[in-house]
Amino acid sequence: MIRVQIVDDHPLVVEGLERIINDSGIARIIGKAHSLKDCWRMLARATADVLLLDIGLPDGNGIDACAQILKKYPGVKILMLTSYAELNVITRSLENGALGYVLKNSTVEEIIEGICTVALDERFLCEEVDLLLRTKKEDTISLSRRERELLRLIAEGHTMNTISEIMCIGYETVKSYRKNIMTKLQVPNTAALIKYVVERKIV
Known part of the structure; x- marks a missing residue:
């Protein structure tokens, strides 16, 4: 069972993700945070296999936090879960160490696949992000x-x-x-x- 933590400032989003992930039979939520301050407290208590990290948070942004978290907790696999589909945001997130990038409008299957993939220390991009990066590359x-x-x-x-x-x-x-x-x-x-x-x- 893959252990997952969520950092997102929208309680309804967190509740929905918790239900989806726990019902998958593949992963389970062991911690939730609604701000970066709460995130650091959560990580100090325990670290999960995969950290679902939003970008727009009330006390900072997940992109900068990504690099900081990995510096202190290098064993955590970070999967960005956000509504930002801009190329520069995606690129910066990956450069800062995020192993995956999933949009909030992704399917349930994509989110679960993303969690499983990054847990294996492999990169995962949801279909929309993958297409965006490929198009830009071409x-x-x-x-x-x-x-x-x-x-x-x-x-x-x-x-x-x-x-x-x-x-x-x-x-x-x-x-x-x-x-x-x-x-x-x-x-x-x-x-x-x-x-x-x-x-x-x-x-």
């Missing part, structure tokens, strides 16, 4: 004109030798370009690269 990928030309030729099914002739560059240079592109797009092989390009219509 938007910021920078490919040169030559890299895009190479991508187009690969997607058209040309071999490395043929691409070398078409682009008037050496075979090893083509391989180097391809390797750089795969690193930028974080794909493991040529087949995955082609699929990525076709699905996202990059070229």
Whole structure:
């Protein structure tokens, strides 16, 4: 049974989460706090496996608190549970050590899955947050004109030798370009690269 603590300043939210989590048969609530002051008192008494932490609290914000809590209690796995869906807020939370990020409009299944995942020391993002981060990541990928030309030729099914002739560059240079592109797009092989390009219509 995963032990969970909640830090949220809305009693109705806390009550709802407590009921959902306790009814899951997977986790149980061992502590609740409605402010950061109460949170520190709660942690001083006992620490859970997973801490559900809101961001907007009456005496501070959960993002800064996240780093402070982990510094003093490094064994706690923090899952942010908030209504903030802004990219910079999500990014700062993860940079400050949060292992997961779940929005309050997430499904019950996502919340329970998030608790189970971070309890195993693995990152969890609810579907909406994961999509937001992926979209931003794709938007910021920078490919040169030559890299895009190479991508187009690969997607058209040309071999490395043929691409070398078409682009008037050496075979090893083509391989180097391809390797750089795969690193930028974080794909493991040529087949995955082609699929990525076709699905996202990059070229």
